[in-house]
Amino acid sequence: MSNETKRPLLLTMGDACGIGPEIAAAAWLGTAEREDLCLVGDVGVLRRALAQRGLSLPLARLGDLAELGRLPPNCLPVWQPDGLPADLLDCPQGRIDARAGRAATLCIEAAVAAIRAGAAAGLVTAPLHKEALHAAGVGYPGHTEMLQALAAAADGALPPVRMMLANEELRVVLVTIHVALREAIELLDIERVLQTIRISDAALRRFGLAAPRLAVAGLNPHAGEGGLFGREEIEIIAPAIESARAEGIEASGPYAPDTIFMRARKGEFDLVVAMTHDHGLIPVKYLGVEEGVNVTLGLPFVRTSPDHGTAFDIAGRGIADPSSMRAAIRMARRLLG
Known part of the structure; x- marks a missing residue:
């Protein structure tokens, strides 16, 4: 497919006060086949990111994504959405700023609109800061x-989405995500756990696994120890697993959360379903964020991101490691086929 007709993979810059612009630019430069990659962000912020890494690359502001295929090689392509704060460069790096939160949001909204209009193929997002939002x-x-809200159907129905964090050793999908732990426990029910198992199975089949082996972690110590430490395993998780197996999904458990990740890492399972955010993400991140990738399952388009945050402590120093961003680009391309 020629550059003129291949839909681009969009890389959003993330929070302008963090390392997002820097790792997005560095990942673009470090990707051998980058003719279909386009950054979405503020031209001034990305020009500063290049300078902070000691790079003197030319930068081209695109008026339209269709211009990407007509750029000269080694020219960083930037599509700047309308409405970004004019004073974004005045935001202090390494600090929370509402202007950066607004700009990050506008970039995501523009990128999703382009994908849904057929002008782009998929999305890789650099980190944003929740407090800035x-x-x-x-x-x-x-x-x-x-992204779930932006992917809503015409009638307003939200697609069921789940977060998967993956590296070369472990894949984990979460039943609950960004809520307080007390609320996460209250949100657990048979249908939510079953839906997560279904989404996980479907995703791995798209990755090319014919019969994915899913391990479902329990919520309580020792998976409840037969009800001694809680009844969620008995009343919620086990019935969801049983229903999934009745549908032909190779799911098993509930397993004790303190050992199941080791078993999966050794190859006994292809993926672990975890009940809460930290239950699932601590084991993956312990293995290293350099190659970790976050994939949003259930969206009508491909979205990946690096397995780390905005790293305000090193923002602007030109030393952020773009490895996870590059891994996110590779994963997105794999999912796009």
């Missing part, structure tokens, strides 16, 4: 919930 009056706790 809140400061900007954005009513979503993170990327996942924002």
Whole structure:
């Protein structure tokens, strides 16, 4: 497919005060086949990111995504959405700023609109800061919930989405995401757990696994120890697993959360379904964020992101590692086929 007709993979810059612009630009440069990659963000912020990494690449502002295929090689392509704050460069790097939260949101909204209009193929998002979103009056706790809302059907129905974090050793999908732990426990029910198992099975089949082996982690210590430490395994998780197996899904459990991730890492299972955010993400992140990728399952388009945050402590120093961003690009391409 020629550059003129291939739909681009969009890389949003994330929070302008964090490392997002830097790792997006560095990941673009570090990708061998980058003719279909286009950054979505503020031209001034991305030009600053290049300078902070000591790069003197030319930068081209696109008026339209169709211009991407006509650019000279080694020219960083940037599509700047309308309405970004004019004073974005005045935001101090390494600090929460409502302007950066608003800009990150506008970039995501523009990218999703382009994908849904058929002008782009998929999305890789650099990190945003949840407090900056809140400061900007954005009513979503993170990327996942924002993308779910942007992917709503014409009648307003939200697609059921789940977060998967994956690296070369472990895949984990979460039943609950960005809510307080007390609320996460209250949200658990048979249908939510069953839906997560279904989404996980379907995703791995798209990845090419004919019969994915899903391990479902329990919620309580020792998976409840037969009801001694809680009854969620008996009343919610086990019935969901039984229903999934009746549908032909190779799911098993509930397993003790403190050992199941080791078993999956050794190859006994292809994926672990975890009940809460930290139950599932701590084991993956412990293995290293350099190659970790966040994939939003259930969206009508491909979205991946790096397995880390805005890293305000090193923002602007030109030292952020773009490895996870590059891994997210590779994963997106794999999912796009």
